[in-house]
Amino acid sequence: MNSSNKTSPSHPRLSSDINHWDIDTDVAIIGFGGAGACAAIEAADAGAKVDLFELASASGGSTALSSAEIYMGGNGGTAVQQACGYSDDTENMLSYLRACFGNQADEAKLRSYCENSLNHYQWLTGLGVPFKMSELKERAIMALTDDCLLYTGNEKAYPFPEAAQPIPRGHNLEIEGDNGGPLLMKILTEAVADRGVNVHYESRALTLIIDDNQEVVGVVVRVDQEEINVRARRGVILCAGGFCMNEEMVRKYAPTFDCGLTPIGNPGDTGSGILMGQGVGAATVNMHECFVSLPYYPPSSLTYGILINDKGQRFINEDCYHGRVGYNTLLEQRNSKRIYLVTDVAGYGDYEKMSYLGAQVAGTGDTIEELEGELELPAGSLDYTLSSYNRHAAEGQDPSYHKSAEWLRPIEAPYVALDCTLGRGPFYPFFTLGGLDSLPTGEVLNTGGEVIAGLYAAGRTTAGIPRTASGYASGMSVGDATYFGRLAGQTAAKRDC
Numbered sequence: 001m002n003s004s005n006k007t008s009p010s011h012p013r014l015s016s017d018i019n020h021w022d023i024d025t026d027v028a029i030i031g032f033g034g035a036g037a038c039a040a041i042e043a044a045d046a047g048a049k050v051d052l053f054e055l056a057s058a059s060g061g062s063t064a065l066s067s068a069e070i071y072m073g074g075n076g077g078t079a080v081q082q083a084c085g086y087s088d089d090t091e092n093m094l095s096y097l098r099a100c101f102g103n104q105a106d107e108a109k110l111r112s113y114c115e116n117s118l119n120h121y122q123w124l125t126g127l128g129v130p131f132k133m134s135e136l137k138e139r140a141i142m143a144l145t146d147d148c149l150l151y152t153g154n155e156k157a158y159p160f161p162e163a164a165q166p167i168p169r170g171h172n173l174e175i176e177g178d179n180g181g182p183l184l185m186k187i188l189t190e191a192v193a194d195r196g197v198n199v200h201y202e203s204r205a206l207t208l209i210i211d212d213n214q215e216v217v218g219v220v221v222r223v224d225q226e227e228i229n230v231r232a233r234r235g236v237i238l239c240a241g242g243f244c245m246n247e248e249m250v251r252k253y254a255p256t257f258d259c260g261l262t263p264i265g266n267p268g269d270t271g272s273g274i275l276m277g278q279g280v281g282a283a284t285v286n287m288h289e290c291f292v293s294l295p296y297y298p299p300s301s302l303t304y305g306i307l308i309n310d311k312g313q314r315f316i317n318e319d320c321y322h323g324r325v326g327y328n329t330l331l332e333q334r335n336s337k338r339i340y341l342v343t344d345v346a347g348y349g350d351y352e353k354m355s356y357l358g359a360q361v362a363g364t365g366d367t368i369e370e371l372e373g374e375l376e377l378p379a380g381s382l383d384y385t386l387s388s389y390n391r392h393a394a395e396g397q398d399p400s401y402h403k404s405a406e407w408l409r410p411i412e413a414p415y416v417a418l419d420c421t422l423g424r425g426p427f428y429p430f431f432t433l434g435g436l437d438s439l440p441t442g443e444v445l446n447t448g449g450e451v452i453a454g455l456y457a458a459g460r461t462t463a464g465i466p467r468t469a470s471g472y473a474s475g476m477s478v479g480d481a482t483y484f485g486r487l488a489g490q491t492a493a494k495r496d497c
């Protein structure tokens with residue numbers, strides 16, 4: 001079919017207007033990243049005929065660009081956690097995640113995720129995803145060794161130890177360098193191929209097809225400049241990623257993050273899955289939230305430093321996860337003209353050899369006064385902050401922000417300050433955390449909270465486990481996309497048709 005009218009995601013096509021189906025399948029999946037791959041594997045394993053449509057010329061999406069750290073635990077612990085001497089508890093994992101996201105958390109998704117996390121680990125390893133029985137003990141954003149287990153969130157940082165016992169749950173694939181994402185997607189892509197899924201590359205889903213009862217019965221896909229009608233008898237699963245590459249949507253839905261941050265993701269992160277869902281009445285949730293980061297470590301030695309605003313005041317415990325620091329800096333210090341990371345020579349360490357931050361040195365000083373002058377801070381402000389910080393740090397205390405003793409030591413002359421102000425050099429990456437409202441099963445809900453028959457979604461097209469950068473831990477997104485992708489595939493494959 002060659003339509004002269006522009007097909008738009010917000011205008012679903014009516015099946016009554018269709019006189020020819022180009023493809024007839026059980027389950028149509030949109031997007032071949034982590035969520036789409038796992039949905040396809042499960043739907044095929046459940047006996048469904050599956051057609052998978054991907055706009056790029058290869059599988060991968062943002063999942064392949066990622067480090068593919070995967071957040072898993074509970075249930076006594078994964079084999080890796082156990083081998084590394086940790087016994088994880090499901091309720092402890094749940095308590096931690098609740099503390100991370102507060103009222104924004106989706107309790108049903110959290111529970112499903114935590115209770116089945118060990119099963120998910122075993123499912124992944126069953127497909128051949130390799131995890132080494134080892135722990136990376138250093139504070140890192142990602143493991144550059146092939147070690148597996150690491151703390152990837154705020155588990156050990158105040159106030160989280162008050163809510164849950166700290167346990168590392170980030171699982172890094174057994175591969176050297178930052179290559180987890182490509183390896184994960186290679187394994188998932190092979191598993192999809194092994195199951196005889198019909199994969200259509202360079203095929204962009206444009207809009208959903210609904211029948212007279214408003215049920216989703218298919219999807220319109222553009223292939224080779226032609227629009228084809230795909231009938232999906234059991235349902236359509238939207239796994240098309242988030243919307244960080246769609247400036248208009250970010251401005252509209254997440255304006256706080258429309259401030260010069262760097263979107264990270266694949267070019268297909270344009271929100272098309274969310275728009276298609278909205279086109280058939282789906283509700284969205286958490287659209288105003290994004291992951292954002294100030295990646296000031298490595299080197300981990302910078303954690304001994306202090307972050308200050310333009311009044312020379314600290315505002316956070318610097319041992320938090322980089323996403324929590326980025327969020328806090330962006331939101332709570334929004335009116336501060338400058339953000340500095342103040343450290344000493346030992347803390348500066350290997351910054352010039354190994355860093356993702358990109359911040360310039362804003363000032364140095366043999367005395368606090370000298371540094372204060374170079375940074376144009378109010379007279380005496382940094383002196384007050386640093387004197388107090390150092391006095392307490394010498395005793396292993398941080399009464400103001402409760403940085404853990406592990407990262408406390410007096411900052412000593414000569415001093416150096418890095419300019420972490422947004423727009424003055426440092427890297428502030430972001431991607432979106434809002435999307436379609438869905439059940440753990442992948443069923444998409446309308447604005448009345450009812451299931452839209454025939455429509456499923458997973459991954460960053462939905463609002464899943466991670467709800468804010470403040471509570472985020474690396475691994476929650478790939479973990480969520482792969483786990484809930486599986487459930488969506490299982491549910492769609494079982495639907496009566």
Ligand SMILES: Cc1cc2nc3c(=O)[nH]c(=O)nc-3n(C[C@H](O)[C@H](O)[C@H](O)COP(=O)(O)OP(=O)(O)OC[C@H]3O[C@@H](n4cnc5c(N)ncnc54)[C@H](O)[C@@H]3O)c2cc1C
Pocket residue numbers: 030031032033034035036053054055056059060061062063064065066067068069070071203204205206239240241242264265266268269270272273458459460461474475476477478479481
């Ligand atoms: C650099 C980087 C590092 C990261 N590291 C981690 C990490 O270590 N751990 C973690 O948990 N998270 C990490 N993340 C986040 C995580 O990778 C993503 O949130 C997650 O992988 C999203 O998975 P997904 O399946 O929802 O989407 P994707 O993997 O992006 O897949 C979506 C697919 O849909 C396709 N698509 C979009 N629109 C259409 C359409 N209309 N028709 C057809 N196809 C379409 C896209 O081309 C894409 O292939 C990282 C992200 C980045 C960018």
